[in-house]
Amino acid sequence: MFTLYNASAGSGKTTHLVIEYLTLCFRDIEKYRNILAITFTNNATAEMKQRIVETLTVFAFQKYEQFNGSQKAIFDKIKNNLQLNNAEIEKKANLLLENILYDYANFSISTIDSFFQRIIRSFALDLGLNLNFNIKIQLDEFYTQAIDTLLNRISSENKELSDRVLEVVKIKMEETGNWNVEKELLNFLPIIYNERAYQPLKAFEDVSASELHEESKKLFATINEIKNNILHLAEEGNRCIKNLSDQSNDFHYGKNGIFGWFEKIIASDGKNVKVGANITKAIEEKGAFTKNGMDVQSGDFEKLSSLVYTIIEESNKLNSQLNISKNLKLLLLLVDLKKIMDEIKMRDNLFYLSETNAKIFDNIKDEETPYIFEKLGNRYGYFFIDEFQDTSKMQWENLLPLLKNALSQHYYPFPDETGKVILFGDMKQAIYRFRNGDASLFKELSTADGYKKIINPNDKNCEQYDLQTLDTNYRSYKYVVDFNNRFFLFLKSLQEDEKVKFPLAEEYYRAVEQKIGNESGTGFVSIQFKTEEEEYLNKKVREAVDDAISKGFSYKEIAILTRGNDLGSQLGQLLTKKSIPVISADSLLLASSDKVNVVISTLQILANRENKIAILFIIQHLLRQDISNIPPAAWEDSYNFLLETFKKQGINFNPKSLIKLPLYSLVSEICRIFNFSQADAYIAEFLETIFQFENNKGKELFQLLHWWEEEKGNLSLSSAEGMNAVTVSSIHKAKGLEYPIVILPIQSYKAQATQSSFWYKNEDEESVFPYYLINCTKQLEDTKFEEKYNEEMEISAIDQLNILYVAHTRAKKGLYIITGDKEESRGNYAKFLHLFINHETENSNFIFDEEKNKYWFGNKDFKNEKIAEDYKTDDPTLFSLSFTQFNFNQLITTSAVTLSEEQEMGIYVHNYLSQLQTFPQTAEEIEKIDFSAEDKIYIPAIKKALLKIVNDKNLAPYFSNDKSIRAYNEMTITNAHGELKRPDRIVFLENEVKVFDYKTGKELPVYQQQLDSYCQLLREMGYENVSGQIIYL
Template structure:
């Protein structure tokens, strides 16, 4: 047995190979299915592999009834040859394995590496000092955002932290940047989750906030003094020029010469410090005058040129002596303040984990690594090592260093007992470096990447080397022959653009066409800005539509076509345009929740409640009305009137009141009392969205529900969450829909399509990592590691090598992305790019395309479309299965308050003998009136009763209106004068121990008025009851006593008791 490394390429049958090796093991011994662990990169890939394994087993086991065909027939022949077993035995074992897997499915171990590590961590939670019932938090970004909120909230209570945050904000303001510091802190906080930053972060935590502030002061002082000196030199030179009364045009090269060079320094512009060749020639070759200079100008320049030359040399000397330190100081300064609080962030994160009983998924490998790196036989793997004997890893090029090092003990243990293990990957498709994937790790196998200072890792490396067997998968079973040949030629040439140490990635990229399709077509189309009146965007969109229609003419259906984009914004733009052209589209980007006007309206209502003067939210709501044809001429009569309604004169309650004109009943006070999820449902019901059959709404509600586990998730948190997530949240649709697929290149990885269109192929080379870890040396002696901005300014500094290494990796990222997109097509590939510049200062996709065409002798300056292969390539597989679509009604939950109302004091509020009807209603009215001293109290009392579950919101509105009508009646209002003194439900104790309780007693000097409320019709017994109250008060000494009965529902509500 061996440690087999399969090096694959696009379409080379990587999954086929994995399934074949899995079947080789289980068909030899069916019980081995329990002893195999197959690891893939995504859940989708894991499910696909499971499906492929089971389908292959079913077909092999059932081949007597249904003869084998396609890839399974090829695989069966290879299995027979390798296992040397008769057909009957293979069929018998296949049937047995199928039965074992289906009856013991939990032992069918094909999963992602995160799922595998999670199981280990869960099993050894106690040993790893984790709470036993911890929950896995998948959304690292959301968690870090919450941590930063908690950090900022500490400002004011922690003196050092407050001082730093204030200084950070001031520094950003002085640099004329957005003063909001939370994004800067978040970008650095992510380092806590990144595998390749752990060592540096650990070192930095040894320093206090005060240490970083002192370093910032020193660096800022040096930068200021350096720039101040340059400005003095500039002022000195410009003073000489002004004194001589010479203008810019008199100097050589005018606005590109020495005059503007001096002037930039004088104005405080230090962006371009080095002199250009023109400036150098002016001084060193004594070429000071322009052709337009007059004799007087020349004489004036001659009088000062020596002094200007001296200033020029002073500037050069100043730059030479200090430039490296200046560049490094600038690169360091921007990151000092965020780095200073990393330790504080980690402490808050630890507390947050404990309080919420969570573990971030990004921490899995770090937790395991702390054990694996320090133990020859890690205890956490003892059980795993006993269970599994074979390990098969897919997509190895995307596996991080830490993930691979964590798996090494398992491979070491398995290889020591002579078991088969394998890895498969393709370095050319390594496009996940931002997830800590390292392509060098795959290239160097069986040697281990980044293992120099780890003795245990070096020992395990020797085990891999002794058992290593390399195999190349060189056939392409996906693409037509001429497509394969084009890509072979293309990437052989393009690989020459890579730094020498990365050319190995494409050294064996050439493939042999394995497809029976001998056709294939490639088109590269460049767009010249001056060739027609359309702009770049319009040209790309129109060309996509043309290609789709051309493809349909060659028998391709919309579902056969994929449009691949570099980013989500392009995908959304394309999807919207295709839909406008009545072309069916399916895309996670086109199906973003943000595409739903209903979802955006829910968010807009939230925004208006948080900030009534949110004009964007109001415009979004106006858009909803227009789309739902609910606009009327009188309200609002125009968009302008709608927008001008914002500001101090705008009243949110009157706005919601106006909604009733359209049958939309929403109470703003009530909305503010609801949880976020209930708020969303209330808006859906209020706007009758549940009858729109909008598929986006249930997905939106599910996403909101996921956030509800955070107790601080209120309306403002909803708005912030939506702002961060709206470009990623999408609905899920079946894969087999007959529609053009629009997706990002990253999401297309591993997929194939008959026709591929790659528009907006214009990306320029940019550094993938915007920050680099470096050792600042004597420039910052107090720190042995620091984070710097990765920019061209690092060139000609001691960090140039680090910058160029990252630039080389970024170029490989760009070429690899191009490889992925150009190898997705089975039949036809269309690339739409900008026309490349005549002389390129930097690498871009147009430059790469031109480089190939020139090197292959295809380039012509006047040609914009290049065609390769058979332009008439047609669809060879016209029939595609498809299901019928059936609309599903959208349902939302009913308002539970209409079904259940909680009464907290039933015996007091209800008359027990008559728990319903007028009696209960009257008791409730009495209780509310006992809380109302004047008409100003009505809304507050109604809201309080509603909040306590004593009223639902519809009854609350009704009873509130009734109470206002009653209390503001001219005959009743004097009894609710806020200036008078009154006692509500005042107890009168009788001599026999009985208690009388009038509803209201009003004290006005020596005059007393007894008030009783009634909800029924007028009756003599009501008058007699008040007379009893009057008599009681007179018996205890009050002589001037009067009484009234106030009837709430009578036209003449006041009955005076004489």
């Protein structure tokens, strides 16, 4: 069965995916081994696995009344599909959960890249690879190597290559005045591994560099020939005009008409041939040629008309050749560089991750039943593909043999049924075409004819084809859905006379209107047009954040989505300066942490005591002074001043001892010296990074520092969940997510090509160039590339519309739009909104605030009254869990700390209770506990602590084993500053949250302060009625 889900934003796509998955598995508990679910990001993979396991856990261990809305919907649907009762579903869920957890390796949910990598690894020899190849993801260092190798090969013996490089240098000098081409080649090189370049570069392998070089010279000669011909024709036309009259006012439009046209062409060296309405009219109507009654003979008129038409024709040829020539010299070097990249790959036994799809495609494209898929075809008979609109053409071609095989086979224990292929997607959310996503696949498979053509030509009545449209929005509140319905229906219908239109919108946005699934709330949309205020955008974003807070939202419920990273970075810095906590790509970088930078600077000093910048940074940190206030002595003898500063502050800093330590031990010791706690999220992540580096990359300090400089822009906190902070993100990264409040600062709509260039197949049989690489610009109009250019612009218009759709549909309760001047030129987002509002003049849901130049749609006075409900969830991943990999050698070499017998006993009992999932309820149950041999000497103390809990009636409700109680031991919570907090036990009752901490020894005020901080953090997360209690053991 082939099923395609057309799932608009917020329509419960993941819910339906879980329904399909569990329905299949509940029919046969072993079936999960035969299912392959494919996603496009690691986060999506983790979310899908989590959702399935979480749903099974709830079905197995909770009562129906405790399910949330989504879980009830899944349960009811499965119950109806399979005609099962509640007890049967509970039993099956329990068994399936157990099977998956004990056989997790066969729980096959992965990204498409990971899946293809498994194939590469499994069939390395068949694919011509060594078994021990190294995968490389980042290729920048190899690009640099390739360019260096290319330039080093320039010599008198290698004249052709030298000529090619020198020609590129010459062009670079003419265009920019700079002869350095390395940067341009670095920017150009990634094209090699773009999927669209696979076929063209493959074709170039059959052509010698000499042939290409010779033809390129001919092409440039042809360009000069055409230019000379145009100049000759223009000069002849100019003579004809002057023979008629040398006075411009004897001709219509004077110098702006036919009189000055030929002269302008001559002045531009034949390159600037513009045919306006004045010229067209002059050569089409004899009477529009001249004025003042001047008589023009028919022969003269026909000759001038012929010259104009011939020049236009030659100009079109010239423009085509010029567009070919722009990348021609670079293209020749690209072919050279591709060969060098292959040499590096062979020399160092590498495999470039970006070649994965092409490598598989190369080996299966000519086979009807590819041998590398035989084992996989026997194992997997059920395929789920999420976000199908983002699948590339080559990825699809690689998957197709497996999918067709599944649809043609029968799998035990269903002898009368074939396998299943279930695709989930939405063309309106196709925003990754720049990464080769091809939504046309989804569009084609959305029709029965497309299904028969691509999947199963033999299914003439489409009995095995099922198209499901999910058209109810369960995510967003009423007015948010209503606004988006109206706005995108309006944009879809824009006509030519509105000066903007989306030619493909009718197909892509056919199912844009959604039903409202969340009737419980009203919601709102705010549209802020530009005002005359200074720093308008920054100010309005801050006002939107403040307004959301005033409506009862917390920082963590707010997201600011931007089109580009630059604006996001700017706004993140602005909010941070205003003391508003922010989570952004910049703020999550390890290099954004002052503490991490202190550690790195210390390492740099150990590597080079003359590193004055690093030394001054540490001095500044120690003295807590601005750099301008640091004493002069620090500048004169920085290193000795630093040592003296350490000494004065009582810090034992011994460089000779430190430098002898292994890397992880060294970094841990530096953290101890500066009193940096591992509870700090950045320090914890940094230590984990050092641990991984030491085990996988190198053990020398200079290696670490070099690697840090290369990679620090890519190293981030792995999770920021739980932080009460405003999220600042690009629209692309926000895809698939939802936020109670979205702030959308979009100043303009970009009417430009998504693809900056395209490959054009050369049909000229006499040419040795199989393809040309053409820049996609307006200059392609009136050339042989015009059709391709228009096609790209039409698809790009949809790309831009889809970005708006994704941005608008992330909001659950409120959407703040902050845009530019509504009177600005076409292609402007503000213009779209202004046209839309004018279209909705009769809609009473719009309220205009003239003073602020702002419109409100929906409930302007909306108040968020369900903070606690929104954030109280059965999902333990609300908290940021942390599992640290410890360096065992570091643990056993740490200086020993002598504990008293009482302290040791207390720590053991504390740890025992913290790991206990089920508590005894009576003294008799305590006596029946089967203690381990390791527990032996601590048993009396453990029993005493348990008896204290059992005998305290006030504690009983919080240590009950009732399934309705949700309790978590040592759950890690990350606060707004990235610090990790770990209460011993958190218990969630229906109307109360209770936090417990186990302590030994004397009662100290610091213990209560610690407990209070845990409670406050939970309150900030939206929980109500939170209290805490210390249990002294």
